[in-house]
Amino acid sequence: MASTQAATPTSAPTEPRREWRLSEVSWPELASTLGLIVMAIFFAVLNPGYLSEGNVSAILQASAILIVLTVGQTFVIATGGIDLAVASTMTLGAIVLGEFYAAGWNIWAAALAGFVAAAIVGVINGLVIAKGGITDFIVTLGTLSAASGLALIIADGQKTTVVEPVLIKLSVNGIWIFSWSILIALALAVLGHVVLFHTRFGLHVLAIGGSEESSRSVGIRTWVVKTGVYVISAGLAGIAALLLVARVGAAEPAANTSFLLNSVAAVVLGGVSLFGGRATIAGPVVGALLLTALVNGLTRVGLSEFYQPLTVGIVVVLAAFITRFNK
């Protein structure tokens, strides 16, 4: 299948080299990095401790969950879809983890159960959207509600404390300023980058986002790819569930709405088109870092936490505006 009978180059053709022209570097994709730097300087001036090793480490640690969710969201948005269920899928994964842990399972076995539960939500999302032909927005809005409802039912509205030395190490230990949780998140981001840009699947994700009709005409099984991105998103939410439980020390049936909004916001900040077809992994990851660093900075300069959602909202709309302006 992978091979092709394309014209074999008879004589060595003039090698088409990958040229890096300045015009190819798109501003929207760089905007989040520039924004992060400018913001870091701004907060460092107001609060000298902002760029201290301890605080940078705290920002990185706090951004791990959002980065994992954002990578998944990027895959979905690259096809032109959206996964509104990503945060409640994480919640469901966390609750399933907590229940199995409370029942005496080994922590890794419980985490695997949580991952599987989350992945099932992704399979349902994907199949209903791709095979059923129902709008992604509606389907994932439905599973958003269904998954958090299921989490409430399973947990009976109660949180389950998960005290496990391994999980505490995940947040506390690590290498230099990087805790294990951010290292896991970054490793998943690198993996996401490789899948998106170096595999057939990733190319087909971008092709479908660019033109689903054309992709179908050239023989791509679009429903498989579309189902795949929702499974990736939900599967990553299942991994994020472990990081969440490690961070909170418990499995709570909370809505986690801010994770949903921030995952979409990070993708937008990362310069990815909401219409699909063009995407990077690095951009949204920096976007996720930026949002976390922003909230951290606002807290450090003593701004009431009530101001944080407002500020995040303004930043996101501003970023979307810059993206549009540059097109």
Place this chain on the structure above:
Amino acid sequence: MTTDDVLEIRGLQKSFGRVQALREATMTLPRGQVTAIIGDNGAGKSTLVRCIVGVHAPDSGEVLLEGRPVNFANPEQARSAGIETVFQDLALVEDLTVAQNLFLGREVTRGFGPFHFLDRGRMRREAHTMVSKLAINVPQVNARVRRLSGGQRQAVSLARAAGFSSKLVVLDEPTAALGVQETARVEELITSLRDSGVTILLISHNFKQVMQIADHVQVMRAGRTVARRRVDETDGQELVALVTGATAEDGRDAASADDQKERTR
């Protein structure tokens, strides 16, 4: 049938509800030549092509590819059997590069076990060879299709259709959306494709174009294949008359006489 026909269709019937789109359509496509289908709107040209490439299933009749009966359930099956179609919308993804579009759906990968990675370097090199063959106004293989002109896009789509050792390339109104200069370039492209040995089925409204680049003309009227001419034995006036019905269609005898001529050639 002679072995030198790439495709033959016999008595193809297709109706949509009460509308009979094809009635006993019969046609051969000689290897390495350009056959054009002409006819008025609603004459059944598109339906005929769609039956050949697997978009529609004919109600009855046969499609023979190199002498073997084929029955494609979808365009992908036709494609893997060697029938490439360039649709009017070109089926390109604007946000991807020329090279990515050329290999879309049949990417070259390398790897081990379950891990396969795109061989981007090789695809770029081969893409470069594929577009270089067409020689006219070669687009950069790393350029995104969004940046290309209409003629260049058509060239990319043609190169993709021709580049995978296809037996038959079907072109549906390839110049309908192009300007004068680009139309001329695409016509050159089609001719050079033919010269490289590719069999081409061309749907066109443009009689002048048909006279210029086709070898055979198949005239359709009201779902039937009413006449067949060699381009060098006809002229635009006769074709217009055949399309409009001003000239009587070929009778059965006339048709077989035409076939005789073909075979003895």
